[in-house]
Amino acid sequence: MGTRASNVASSSSRASPRVPLTCSREVEAALRSGAPVVALESTIVAHGMPFPENLKTALEVEALVRTLGATPATIAVIDGVARVGLNDSELKRIAELGERCAKASRRDLAHACGTGSTAATTVSGTMALARMAGVDVFVTGGIGGVHRGGESTMDVSADLIELGRTNVAVICAGVKSILDVPRTLEVLETHGATVCAYGVDEFPAFFTRTSGSRAPLRVDTPLEAARVIDASLRLGLSNGSVFAVPIPSEHEALGQVVEQATSQALREIETRKIIGREVTPYVLKRVAELTDGASLKANIALVKNNARIGAAIAVELAKLRKGVSA
Structure with a gap:
């Protein structure tokens, strides 16, 4: 799986000594040398999968990133300190805590750090901390969006707002089909976020390659995506970017099974009158039950x-970036 950093630097060179944020030695060395670094969120570890599959998957994803020539930087708040790059024991701690682990979006970071808490970072929290550390690329499963009926409930994920003000590139599988995809794209446009589908014209919906919504923009190769990110950074833009990658075609059939279960779960939340922040946890848990674990396999694949x-x-x-600076 490659060499993992077992220690965390006392402070990040990209933050004041008073800022409760540190980079692991591995991540700090990569950033100093201009080597590629990939941020990874921890909420997908704590809340996205059961233990021990979550820990196994997290380690495999980090190993995969290393194999491809980049340094992984899983991000979380550990005992009040924002960690950019977790060691084995910290990653295991987040995985074992599971749903008992607090979630930290941008709004929760100050509280988690100020109270000495341990929290898994969401997409918005991970983006904010990645930017502070100087990490430009972030990989996750899917981003949040506008919930169905959001025009009345105002239930809009903080991820979308973060993408309008934090210049980090988010590589994801789009948004889950339980969300309102057209309105999600509208909100992203309103906030000036760059939205590209990767290798397709239609914006993907997590477990399915299609959503019925055309993607605003498209890129077809890692180099094309990198050029977009590089241009955004050199222009000094404040907004982030989304690169929505469809689930691999070999897992599409599995994704369709998950979609059918999702539709059933959505009907159930209407009958049970489940609303707000309880919707997503209920749907994800119910889908896992209905598919007998197939949703977990599809999730890990994407x-x-x-x-x-x-x-x-x-x-x-x-x-x-090395070429630009040469």
Whole structure:
């Protein structure tokens, strides 16, 4: 699986000594040398999969990123310190805590650090900390979006707002079909986020390669994606970017099974009158039950696929930036 950093630097060179953020030695060395680094979120570890599959998958994803020539930087808040790059014991701790582990989006970071808490970072929290550390590429499963009925409930993920103000590239599988995809794309447009589908014209919906919504933009190779990210950074834009990668075609049939279960779960939340932040946890748990674990297999497949593409993009970006500075 490659060599993992077992220690965390006392402070990040990219933050004041008073800032409760540190990079692992491995990540710090990569950033100093301009080598490719890929940020990874920890909420997918704590809340996205059961133990021990979550720990196994997290280690495999990190190993995959290393194999492709980049340094993985899983991000979380550990005992009040934002860690960019976890060691084995910290990653295991997050995995074992599972749903008992707090979640930290941007709004929760100050509280988690100020109270000495341990929390898994969401997409928005991971983006914010990645930017502080100087990491430009971030791989996750899927981003949050506008919930169905969001025009009335105002239930809009903080991920979308973060993408409008934090210049980090997010490589993901789009958004889950339980969300309102057209409205999600509208909100991303409103906030000025760059949205590209990877290798397809239609914006993917996590477990399925199609959503019925055309992607605003398209890239077809890691180099094309890297050029977009490089241009955004050199222009000094404040917005982030989304590179939506469809689930691998060999797993599409499995994805369709998950989609059918998702439709049933959505009907159930209407009958049970489940609303707000309880919707997603209920749907994900119910889908796992209905598919007898098939959703977990599909989830792992698409996360690893995202990691492959994200690492390749980070490698190309590092090459471009060294070329620009030469």
